[in-house]
Amino acid sequence: MKFDVSSILKLDGAQLPIEINQVIEGLDTISDEVSFELPVSFKGTILNIGGVLNLKGEFNATYKTVCSRCLKGIEAEMSIDVREDFFEEGKSEEEAYTYTGKYVELEKVFRDNIVLNLPTKQVCSKQCKGLCPDCGTNLNEKTCDCKDDEIDSRLEVLKNYFKNQEDN
Numbered sequence: 001m002k003f004d005v006s007s008i009l010k011l012d013g014a015q016l017p018i019e020i021n022q023v024i025e026g027l028d029t030i031s032d033e034v035s036f037e038l039p040v041s042f043k044g045t046i047l048n049i050g051g052v053l054n055l056k057g058e059f060n061a062t063y064k065t066v067c068s069r070c071l072k073g074i075e076a077e078m079s080i081d082v083r084e085d086f087f088e089e090g091k092s093e094e095e096a097y098t099y100t101g102k103y104v105e106l107e108k109v110f111r112d113n114i115v116l117n118l119p120t121k122q123v124c125s126k127q128c129k130g131l132c133p134d135c136g137t138n139l140n141e142k143t144c145d146c147k148d149d150e151i152d153s154r155l156e157v158l159k160n161y162f163k164n165q166e167d168n
């Protein structure tokens with residue numbers, strides 16, 4: 001996704017407002033667990049500081065993902081303070097963002113910022129009880145008997161332990 005910066009390129013100190021509100025298809029390949037099918041927004045400025053273009057603003061997105069405990073589909077929001085520099089191609093270290101001609105490429109900037117800020121685990125609610133690891137029952141909706149069995153078997157082990165102690 002290219003943004004035309006030609007109006008500030010030749011003028012040190014010149015600044016351009018940026019306001020974006022659209023679906024960026026490339027964001028959807030960030031991870032299998034998240035989907036950015038809704039429009040994302042960015043509002044900020046891009047400033048020419050001696051030929052380096054400084055992008056500054058706030059990125060907001062609503063994305064779809066699944067609860068890491070119960071696997072229910074959920075929507076989550078992210079808001080990121082973005083500050084990045086673009087160097088003219090050939091005039092920077094390898095890792096930097098670059099611009100060629102009169103455009104900066106914003107998709108990679110957004111993508112990288114999302115990856116850095118994406119929580120590794122999302123839950124539908126803090127109280128989510130998740131799925132039973134044994135039978136797969138959604139414990140938010142009903143209960144199962146697995147847990148009791150587990151405690152019983154642990155007690156059984158303890159009982160045997162004490163029994164053995166007595167025997168010795």
Ligand SMILES: [Zn+2]
Pocket residue numbers: 067068069070071072123124125128129130
């Ligand atoms: Zn959940």
Ligand SMILES: [Zn+2]
Pocket residue numbers: 132133134135136137144145146147
């Ligand atoms: Zn169970």
